[in-house]
Amino acid sequence: MFKATIFCSAVVMLLSGAALASTIECPPGFKLQLQDFDIGALNSVTLVGSVGSATSSNTAMIIHNQSDCKLCSLGNQDELVIFDQHGQICATCGGSWNVLQDALVGGGQMQLIGDGAGSKIQMQSLGVGLVQAVNKIDGSGLATGVHELAVIQNQTANNSAGTMSGSNVVLAGQIATVTGGPCTTGQVTSGLNVGTTQTQMDL
Numbered sequence: 001m002f003k004a005t006i007f008c009s010a011v012v013m014l015l016s017g018a019a020l021a022s023t024i025e026c027p028p029g030f031k032l033q034l035q036d037f038d039i040g041a042l043n044s045v046t047l048v049g050s051v052g053s054a055t056s057s058n059t060a061m062i063i064h065n066q067s068d069c070k071l072c073s074l075g076n077q078d079e080l081v082i083f084d085q086h087g088q089i090c091a092t093c094g095g096s097w098n099v100l101q102d103a104l105v106g107g108g109q110m111q112l113i114g115d116g117a118g119s120k121i122q123m124q125s126l127g128v129g130l131v132q133a134v135n136k137i138d139g140s141g142l143a144t145g146v147h148e149l150a151v152i153q154n155q156t157a158n159n160s161a162g163t164m165s166g167s168n169v170v171l172a173g174q175i176a177t178v179t180g181g182p183c184t185t186g187q188v189t190s191g192l193n194v195g196t197t198q199t200q201m202d203l
Contacts, residue, residue: 035064035077038106043085043145049094051141057086072116075157077109080150087134087145093181095138099145103130107196109153117161119203124153124168127195132176134188140181148173166198 039060047054065078087099107126114120128151134143149172156165172194178186 032110032112034108034110035066035079036106036108037062037064037079037081038104039081039083040102040104041083041085042100042102043087044098044100045087045089045145046096046098046100047089047091047094048096049091049139051091051093053088053090055086055088057084059084070115073113073120073157073159075111075113075120075122075155077111077122077153077155079109079153081105082151083147083149085132085145085147087132087143089143090141091139091143092141093139095136095183097134097136097143099132099134099143099176101130101132101145101147103128103147103149105130105149105151107151107153109155111155111157113157113159116159118159119201120157120159120161120164121199121201121203122155122157122164122166123197123199124155124166125195125197126151126153126168126170127193128170128172129191129193130172130174131191132174132189134176134178135186136178136180137185138181138183140179140184142177142179144175144177146173146175161202164200164202166200168196168198170194170196 105128109124
């Protein structure tokens, strides 16, 4: 009962970092797997003046895997996220451009195992921010943007009380470009936040 309480507390801790579920139960005998992910993305490309070209894109790919095997227990979780945001303006004369990008990424993963020889817990979480702005106010051309992100999270648990494993890989990037021309003004603003946590317990 004490172990179950600790497990539930740990789950609540993880849920406060990434909303994995609105309600959760910790049944006797244990086995719980949760996965969650969230991407919010914003992309804006503006072009004012003569001559032209403008693009924009968002892409995302998320794959979750889970497995559960009982009678002495197993576990297993997987997560792969690939994300991309583009941008791009190409003017060659007309002035005033804009590329604006924004992204929020999420995370999750949780295991609670139990069964043969009891207790086990794994958590993984992920953050990431990403902001980008590219501006120019007069003439000629080129402006880019580009965010890229790849996230890989793996977990394994097992039991009779052995094996526990975890891994977390974050790759992120931002590129911004402004080039000039007559009466040039330019601006590049970038920001990147990454946060990640891992917890393993065998109680």
